[in-house]
Amino acid sequence: MNVSFGLVKTAADEAADALLVRESRWLRELERVETLEGQVPRVLDEGTSANGRRYLVISMWPARGETRAFTADHARFLATLGRARFRSLEFDACGTCQWLQESLVQANEFVPRRSLGLLEEAYHDCETALLYWTGPFVLSQGDFAPWNIRNLGSQLFVTDWxxxxxxxxxxxxxxxYLMIQRALNFRPVTVPVLRQAMSRAAEFAVQAYPEWTWRAPVIGALTLVYLLGVVLHRSLARRRLDRNDRVVGAYWKLLEKRSAWMPK
Structure with missing residues (x-):
């Protein structure tokens, strides 16, 4: 029998404080989405502890056996999440595009010139391929991975927002979901592996958002957006581009080899 309980999350530093504030804000917003009821934690309490650090108490289900496969349940959850908050936009008008631009400016402070050039070229390729495309830009969980997902049988319960x-x-x-578990577990993240992930992502997009066009160049460009975003996010957090990082190193190689997998 499944029995829910309260989980207390306490920040250890200022960065963790900010994460808990963000998580609380999104969870409170998602509480109002009826189609996600029972699939995301509820905020039970929050505040500041005696040592000045933030804490957050959320509802939780006990851990159960996780699956590495991307199943119909995962696709259904993400489609529901995406429909809960999305905007139909051109790429250069969306928040992701603006974040990439701002992040590249910040990266200029610590990324070597040659490496920064590759990041800027990758961004230019995204922008060029998506120049005349309008599509859905949605709410992303941000770390959709097996370790943040409980399988409750008929539905998923997704944590860490x-x-x-x-x-x-x-x-x-x-x-x-398809790439991060391979990178973190030292499994090969090769061009063929990426192509398989792109194919599955394209299948998801067609099923979840049939109103928009999903040509191969669009899928390739949005894949590049994902890889570039992860490299920048992890690098900005550490204020350095660390190719010894399992994720950054694997994704960097894919950025370098993008001519081998990006459709023309």
Missing amino acids: GQARADASPLDDVLH
Whole structure:
């Protein structure tokens, strides 16, 4: 029998404070989405502890056996999440595009010139491929991975919303689920592996958002948006581009080899 309980999350530093504030804000917003009821935690309490650090108490289900496969349940959850908050926009008008631009400016402070050039070229390729495309930009969970998902049988229960963001590519969470577990577990993240992930993401997009066109160049460009975004996010958090980082190193190689997998 499934029995829910309260989980207390306490920040250890200022960065964790900010994550808990973000998580609380998104969870409170998602509480109002009826189609996600029972699939995301509820905020039970929050505040500041005696040592000045933030804490958050949320509802939780006991951990159960996780699956690495991206199933119909995962697709259904992400489609529901995406429809809960999305905007039909051109790429250069969406929040993700603006965040990438701002992040590249910040990266200029610590990324070597040659490496920064590759990041800027990758962004230019995204912008060029998506120049005349309008599509859905959605709410992303931000770390959609097996370790943040409980399988309750008929539905999923998804935790850890501190990285959630609006105006994200609808492919981000799918690609993240398929790619991040390989990178973190030292499994090969090769061009063929990426192509398989792109194919699954394209299938998801067609099923979840049939109103928009999903040509191969669009899928390729949005995949590049995902890879570039992860490299920038992890690098900005540490104020350095660390290719020894399992994720950054694997994704960096895919950025370098993008001519081998990006459709023309």
